[in-house]
Amino acid sequence: MEISNLSQEHKGLLDAFRDAIVAIDEDKAREIAENIISETIDPSTAIKYSIADAAIKVGERFDSGEYFLPHLVMAGDLMEAVGAILEKHIPAEKIERKKVIVIGTVQGDMHSVGKNLVATMFKAGGFEVHDMGVDVTSIAFIDKAKEVKADMIALSSLLTTTMPYQKEVIEDLAAMGIRDRFKVMIGGGPVTEVYAHDIGADGYGRDAIEALDEVKKLLI
Amino acid sequence: MITLLDIAERTQTGEKVEEKKWDMEFFRTISELINKHGIELPEEHGFINMDDELVERAFEAAIELLEKVGVYCITTRRCVRLSRDEILAGIREAPTEILMGEGSDKRVWKQRKVEEKGKLNICPGHHSPFTEDLAGLIVSNFAQIPRTDFIEGFNFPKIEGREIMGAPMEVYASRRQLGWMREGVSKASRPGLAVVYYPINTRAEDLIGVIDPDYGLRRTDGILLTLLPDLKMEQDMLSAAIVYEEYGCFKLSGSFAIVGGFCGGIEGAIIEGIAKPIACMIAYRDYIHYTGVEHIHMLNGRQMLVPGINWARSVVNQALNRFTHTICMRWVIPTSGPGTELNLLEVAMQSIEAPINGMNLYAPRHCRTTINHGQTPLEAEWMIEVSDAVIDQGFDRPGASELLAKLAKRLENEKPASGYDITECYDLIHHKPMPDYEKAYLSVKSQLTEMGLKL
Numbered sequence: 001m002e003i004s005n006l007s008q009e010h011k012g013l014l015d016a017f018r019d020a021i022v023a024i025d026e027d028k029a030r031e032i033a034e035n036i037i038s039e040t041i042d043p044s045t046a047i048k049y050s051i052a053d054a055a056i057k058v059g060e061r062f063d064s065g066e067y068f069l070p071h072l073v074m075a076g077d078l079m080e081a082v083g084a085i086l087e088k089h090i091p092a093e094k095i096e097r098k099k100v101i102v103i104g105t106v107q108g109d110m111h112s113v114g115k116n117l118v119a120t121m122f123k124a125g126g127f128e129v130h131d132m133g134v135d136v137t138s139i140a141f142i143d144k145a146k147e148v149k150a151d152m153i154a155l156s157s158l159l160t161t162t163m164p165y166q167k168e169v170i171e172d173l174a175a176m177g178i179r180d181r182f183k184v185m186i187g188g189g190p191v192t193e194v195y196a197h198d199i200g201a202d203g204y205g206r207d208a209i210e211a212l213d214e215v216k217k218l219l220i
Numbered sequence: 221m222i223t224l225l226d227i228a229e230r231t232q233t234g235e236k237v238e239e240k241k242w243d244m245e246f247f248r249t250i251s252e253l254i255n256k257h258g259i260e261l262p263e264e265h266g267f268i269n270m271d272d273e274l275v276e277r278a279f280e281a282a283i284e285l286l287e288k289v290g291v292y293c294i295t296t297r298r299c300v301r302l303s304r305d306e307i308l309a310g311i312r313e314a315p316t317e318i319l320m321g322e323g324s325d326k327r328v329w330k331q332r333k334v335e336e337k338g339k340l341n342i343c344p345g346h347h348s349p350f351t352e353d354l355a356g357l358i359v360s361n362f363a364q365i366p367r368t369d370f371i372e373g374f375n376f377p378k379i380e381g382r383e384i385m386g387a388p389m390e391v392y393a394s395r396r397q398l399g400w401m402r403e404g405v406s407k408a409s410r411p412g413l414a415v416v417y418y419p420i421n422t423r424a425e426d427l428i429g430v431i432d433p434d435y436g437l438r439r440t441d442g443i444l445l446t447l448l449p450d451l452k453m454e455q456d457m458l459s460a461a462i463v464y465e466e467y468g469c470f471k472l473s474g475s476f477a478i479v480g481g482f483c484g485g486i487e488g489a490i491i492e493g494i495a496k497p498i499a500c501m502i503a504y505r506d507y508i509h510y511t512g513v514e515h516i517h518m519l520n521g522r523q524m525l526v527p528g529i530n531w532a533r534s535v536v537n538q539a540l541n542r543f544t545h546t547i548c549m550r551w552v553i554p555t556s557g558p559g560t561e562l563n564l565l566e567v568a569m570q571s572i573e574a575p576i577n578g579m580n581l582y583a584p585r586h587c588r589t590t591i592n593h594g595q596t597p598l599e600a601e602w603m604i605e606v607s608d609a610v611i612d613q614g615f616d617r618p619g620a621s622e623l624l625a626k627l628a629k630r631l632e633n634e635k636p637a638s639g640y641d642i643t644e645c646y647d648l649i650h651h652k653p654m655p656d657y658e659k660a661y662l663s664v665k666s667q668l669t670e671m672g673l674k675l
Contacts, residue, residue, distance in 0.1 A: 065517070065526070068484045070247040073240070108390075108421050110294065113449050113481055116243075117516070133239070134294070160349040160375050160591065161390065161420050164383045189520075190349065190590055207520040 021054035043086035076123035103154040104132035106165035111158035117208040157188040167199040234298035267624035269534040282494035295455035310502040314545040325412030341580040344600030346374040359404020373418035391429040398436040416442040427460035439468035461504040473506035480516035493536035510551035541578035550574040552584035557639015571606035596646035
């Protein structure tokens with residue numbers, strides 16, 4: 001995001017804000033968020049510049065092996081918390097609605113590691129994420145997606161024998177006449193891009209990093 | 221040892237905790253234990269651990285982890301707490317060997333010690349999906365490998381042409397899996413060979429529905445009942461464990477830790493990697509485990525090598541073999557698919573470290589196996605050949621570490637190869653690799669010989 005109209009001091013503050021989030025320094029990030037408000041820097045700029053950039057850097061640290069799943073969880077929670085501080089100072093009509101993703105592991109499947117990683121990457125990437133956990137039925141996914149006005153349903157499966165439940169969600173959406181209301185993305189150990197195409201999914205992520213790239217392509 | 225009824229009761233009465241809170245507490249506790257016990261990847265770590273004191277500290281850290289957090293039941297969202305005495309009794313009372321199979325196919329699967337010189341126990345395969353048209357043939361091919369001690373089942377997307385969905389179809393498919401296993405081992409003239417049920421799904425009805433002394437699981441067979449990552453258990457698995465404890469099948473478990481998950485980095489994975497098989501043993505009565513440490517980027521096939529992973533795996537298995545009765549196996553999971561030189565090189569790497577660290581060998585397959593694209597009997601025969609050579613040549617920890625360094629050098633700039641379907645690279649009728657795969661095998665064999673392993 002372009003911030004050349006800001007003074008060096010304000011630009012420095014936004015950089016420090018980003019760095020505090022990346023370092024998961026909660027006290028410092030909250031303090032700088034308050035400073036941003038008191039310095040009358042546009043809070044939307046702080047969200048779009050500092051928080052968005054922090055999300056990318058946190059993802060890079062995970063990719064390089066410096067950060068692990070708990071760091072992603074903590075960074076995601078921190079982004080949400082400081083984002084809320086800033087949003088309080090943005091007029092309601094100007095708050096940009098976050099894209100909403102409902103995610104879970106499909107019916108009959110108890111595996112959560114990959115799904116947790118993807119959910120956390122999505123959250124750290126600036127999306128509103130509703131994680132439904134494991135062993136989630138098609139109807140539960142769809143009801144939740146309708147309830148939270150989701151933009152995407154993301155379905156994980158780690159077993160060859162639970163992959164059909166990914167297809168079931170797509171078929172149920174079609175049968176209800178609401179397939180076009182939600183993008184559907186799938187992933188998991190045995191899932192392939194070919195399978196995603198075959199069952200009519202909109203997207204596929206081989207791993208958490210690719211999944212975030214894919215969701216950005218599909219939703220932004 | 222604490223009874224399974226005690227465990228079942230605690231899954232209903234233990235403290236209720238949200239899963240996210242458990243996950244973060246798990247990470248916080250492991251982080252504290254890393255500092256308290258000085259668990260650290262040394263700068264010069266090599267591929268095999270030589271520091272016996274570190275192994276002792278890592279073991280104590282794992283016991284403390286179990287004592288502090290226990291096991292989390294995802295079904296009831298409750299903590300199953302364990303006292304130190306209960307944990308130590310569990311370790312003490314576990315067996316060091318398991319009898320399996322019948323008649324001339326009866327085998328003893330044993331705990332190995334670090335640098336032990338006896339030949340390894342072998343499970344050559346499955347834990348991979350195949351289509352039903354290949355099922356019987358695939359099983360008989362793996363059963364034909366003379367060193368096979370047991371074979372694990374496989375899953376499949378369709379049964380009799382129908383997509384498997386829902387408990388009734390899963391139960392039906394589970395029983396067919398066992399039917400194909402029995403038929404396959406009989407075709408290979410090994411009717412008494414132990415087979416292990418690979419769950420089509422983890423519902424209790426699927427797990428229990430395969431009991432059948434004539435056409436399904438015999439009392440001398442086994443079942444895979446695995447604890448989930450981050451020390452999480454399920455009531456359906458526990459139900460099955462209770463049934464099988466009385467019926468008589470042996471149980472095995474995937475008990476490795478994943479670097480990058482809630483255990484954190486390599487050091488945290490070492491602590492979880494030691495704690496998890498002990499927890500599995502207490503919670504489900506699993507006595508055979510594929511153990512160690514994996515990296516999330518290796519499991520999803522992004523990276524072939526991650527520095528420190530082999531060393532960490534070595535620490536975990538040395539601890540388990542020195543201080544517990546855990547019967548460890550190396551699950552050989554290359555990032556390259558079958559039919560490639562890279563796959564065989566990766567299999568070799570894991571088969572070299574196994575006997576040195578006190579592990580048996582289990583089900584080599586591609587890390588992201590897809591239908592008919594996970595394994596062939598050649599990788600299994602190759603892992604036996606390599607591990608036998610390591611033992612025959614008398615490799616010790618420093619020697620094996622040096623050999624692994626040479627192999628890692630060969631792989632350092634390689635990207636995982638996707639490989640081929642089983643029928644493209646292996647002749648299942650004549651039990652031999654296709655000519656191109658045979659050529660790759662001979663090439664890899666000569667590369668290993670040049671590195672110092674006589675094959």
